[in-house]
Amino acid sequence: MGCFSFLKTMMFVFNGIIFLGGVAVLGIGVWVKVDGGSFLQILGSAAPQLMQVVNVGYLCIAVGGFLILMGFLGCCGAVKESRCMLMLFFIIILIIFIAEVAGAVVVLAFSSVSRIFIEYLGNVAVKYLHYQYGESDELTTIWNATMKELKCCGFYSYEDFTNSTYYQRNQQYPPVCCANISPCQKYKIDPDVKGCLAAFEHFFSRNGKIVGGVALGICALELAAMIVSLVLFCHIGNSA
Template sequence: SKIFIEYLGNVAVKYLREDYGNSNELTTVWNTTMKELKCCGFHGYEDFNNSTYYRNHQQYPSVCCANVSPCQQYNVSSEVKGCFKAFEHFLSQNGKIVGGVALGICGLELAAMIVSLVLFCQIGDK
């Protein structure tokens, strides 16, 4: 799982550096995630270093500085963690709920497959 998390982090940072601020969809997803989880980047604000966004604006997204503008390295909030850590914290607080919802969805999918199989077999017999 550590290899998968490392791979996920590399992919997330790659897209963050290349497409944040250029792709409306990706920017909206990241902005929503960072605002809701009160986080910045995947690992932290450093993920925006050498990014297209930073080169074009010479600042970090405002959420990285607890909404101080302009958001420069000297006023980045130490309280704002990376989104991966924030997501881990969210899961640790809400893991049972997330797991229950996932199990419920799996149960519904399994029931739908069983009903489909029964109907298919009944149609085939006629």
């Protein structure tokens, strides 16, 4: 009984943290979409470097809603000893875990599939850069933030912007490609500036162990959550 109570408490605390985190993320997402002006003012004074990533309100709402759902299922399933909630929590975590493992296997074992996916992603990215950069505020701010953080320009290179809608309208490349020097002309772009694909591959090669460690940590937490929920599910069933 002591072990069961401990697992029940840990399940409640762990999912309670997830639930509160989801509420916070959801609240930020709603705040951004409803009253973006005041949020921008506060964020600009507190963390100016994050000003370019605030146009992700819908993403925050979606992530926050999902976290709230998971936290609610875990907490209520443990407190109310609901086998239905615990099993639903277990199934959702299991689906996420299987999807992560399947994605890792595809990336590691089928390099040709990975190349095809990267090629497809590149075609889509270049198309958006060519026609939507400078036209869509959200896409533009996300790309600016990406290029600024990775110190890159375009998906493959700065040539992705050549003859684009943005270039034809402004007769220059995005200022972020020239370290925010405006007007950004071709001769001002540092030849060492890579495309974002190459910059991401370089970042991943340098930080692969950290990324792998984080991924393993997440998988371990997911496995622990599944084991605990399954143990509670079985114990409640035996006690009924």
